[in-house]
Amino acid sequence: MNNTSEIKLTVDEIWAILDTIPDPEVPAISIVELGVIRKVKIENNIVTVNITPTYSGCPATERFKQDIRDFLKIEGIENIELIMQYSPAWTTNWLTDVAKEKLREYGIAPPIDGTEDKGFLFQSGPKIVPCVKCNSEDTEVTSQFGSTACKALYKCNNCLEPFEYFKCI
Amino acid sequence: MTENENLIHYLFRLGDNSLILGQRLAEWCSKGPTLEEDVALTNISLDNFGQARMIFSHLAEIEGKGKTEDDYAFKRNERQFYNALIVERPNGHFGNTIGRSFLFDAFQYHFYKELTKSKNEFLAALAAKSLKEVQYHIRHSGEWVVRLGDGTQESKEKIQESINDLWEYTGDMFDTDSKIDALIEEGIAPDYNLIKNNWIKTVEEVLYRATLKKPEDGYMQTGSLDGRHSEFLGHLLGDMQYLQRAYPKAEW
16 A cells, blocks of 8 residues: 655645644534644655544544545545644643634634633632623533533523533643 | 563553443433433543543553554453452442542542653653543532532432442552552652542542531452452443454454
8 A cells, every 4th residue: 555656745735735624523623723733744755643632532533533544645645644642632722713713603612711720629710601692691501511522511591592612621 | 571561550450440430431321310411421431431542552552462452441351450449330320420430530630630740751641631631520520419418308318328338449549559559669650648638638628518428437448459349340341342252353
């Protein structure tokens, strides 16, 4: 399976390709915007991509590893090495402002402040997560765990919309 | 050689803790008391499986016997498991599950917090990553203990009984053996006395808020580091390993 044809793309061009791969669970943003791609390197005709998973059990990780291979294959790149990089651990701080806005438009409230809650045992103060539909601040958490590992469930007391919140880690 | 043996033993301990608790919580799938709670328990299960996968993948690398993470999960017998006894306790009713999660999550939180300082690069990275997840776990189980303890007369009696019954399995979480002691000496494994002190403080704080009593320390069950378990682990493995045992190499 060794494809020895020379890689003609630059590192920047590979970043641009990766930026077209949607997150499998939150397709509004790309895996680059999600911040899971940490490094791209071309050496000895091999493309190496360092990936940091969001949550250790996130099933999407397997999916976007395959997507990276598939998308690069279209460009004729088959010598790919994917490295799982666990340190530093992924944090919601790596989401760009643009990505946060895209999340909001998609209907998922983006992480507030981008920092994790300090009081580990009980939430230090009620965190205000504005409603994604009506922007009301009168919202409440229904569960800290949602449809995917990275989201919590909220509901708006003003317009009654249930929505998801991308929680801080 | 011995150095590696110690680390391998320790990785089994850590991986099995996460794997077995993950399996227990997964048993709640579709049986949770509410939809949100069903989703919460299985999300926490998934975090645990993720941590176990990280650990077993690394273990496969350093053991160098060509095994995969699945071999460790599906092809070992109960005497080859080294998880703390508390995680294999049956789910029982919701309060039993919450009591077990709370006592263990509080341990995991303080354990991972100390492990971030490990001189072993992998363990430090694993700890930093897992700590973020476990923080949500302890908050989840801790809040439930308060709700149940400070709830109705019935919920209070039930959660108190769960905590009392589980207490004799808590000592085993902090047990070490000569291999782990060697790792502590080298700054690879954390100091379990320190973790125990921090754990007690957290447990006391939550029980106080929950208007519950901390059980008296009495006889503590031991043996997990030698692979000696309760009768419940075998049944759990029967369930978890059935497919790979019956249809070896079956894949999704």
